Amino acid sequence: MTSPSLPAINALVDVVLMDGEAYQSRVEDASGKRLTVAAPFGVASADVPKVGASMELAWVAGDRRQAVDVRLAALSREQPPRWSLEAVGSIRLQTRRNYVRGGGGEWVEVIHGGTTYTGRVIDLSEGGVRCRMTEDRFDRDDRVNLRVSLGQETITLSGTVLFVRRDPGNATYDVIITYETSELVGRAIRGYVLRREMEERRRNRESVANAG
Template sequence: MSDPDPFLDRPEETASADVTLISRGLTVTAHVEISDVSLVVVRPTGGAPGWDSAEIQPGDAVELYWVGGHEERTLTGTVNQIENGADPRWHLAVSGQAQRSQRRKAVRARVSVPVIIPWAGAQMEGKTVDLSEGGMRALMDGWGVPMDPGTPTQVSLELDDALVHLHGEIVWTSIRGAQWLMAMKFVDVPEKAADTLRRRVFQALRDERAANAG
């Protein structure tokens, strides 16, 4: 029997991954800096409000998710070491063979496309930070009182030189001065729109992989 493909067994260095802190139910987007058989070092780059390296302890259980080949892969592990500060890093002890992910979550990529959200009788504009067929995070030029979590709304994304109109629901909003970082999940996405979103996400993943290899 041939050895398992190492690309599918561990995330690539410089790739993007999700780290789920099991005990707290939080998922954080991270940048993979070191990827070895027994150790993966990641630099968290974003997550829901409330995640803080100071609250994460060595020994905490984690699940690591990344795109390998044409599917999402997953690996369990524990926090081995924490580097705090302005640019934190988490050392994750891992072992065993990665598995095909069973989580019901769409693959996400760093994608920046124009966004329009109707708000307060006008239009709030901004750009996505990351995107999947199931939702997005976007940096918007906000004003007034932010929408509460669970608020239904419409959203228009500029994809492939066309506007894709979707229904969504606000997950959370983080105020950053004049801008709002907003997380939204999409609701009842039409099949054609879902296909367009998937194509754009996997294009971004391919472009990122090619840039890192160059």
């Protein structure tokens, strides 16, 4: 199988900023790990990241969606403006059929039958959350409300219990809750998950560099 490679000149790409928002662009030039793309369409001047900022580049190759972490190496002043991006990680496969999942450790409150139960997030996405609870109060198809902490922000959702895995020996219960989100809430979750993922990869790179 051919190893994945960075997109070629004229390839259509998505530039995903740290807030999780994706913007369309096109590769104008390529040299090694450095790609020059047209300034992504739709990015307001106030939202243009600073040189050195981390982001993600995604594209479709064949029937597969691929992505790689990149760093904004330079911004051109020419017209039309261009961004110079440097790949800083390995190319990975993505699928549009699944939401990006991540996070873990955030507090969550699940409200059922007028009572609030507190737990911790194992992972979450725009489509659902898996949380660990200490009380056995949920069954499949229960309708619940929940509040989830995303760093400095708290989101409120309504969902349905999909699955409960009971582990009485450890006095914990893993509860999976699915929900539908508005675009605003979905963007908040997506941005939070992507930031957590990028920060974790950055810490891993720094750990390897320090160990060497």
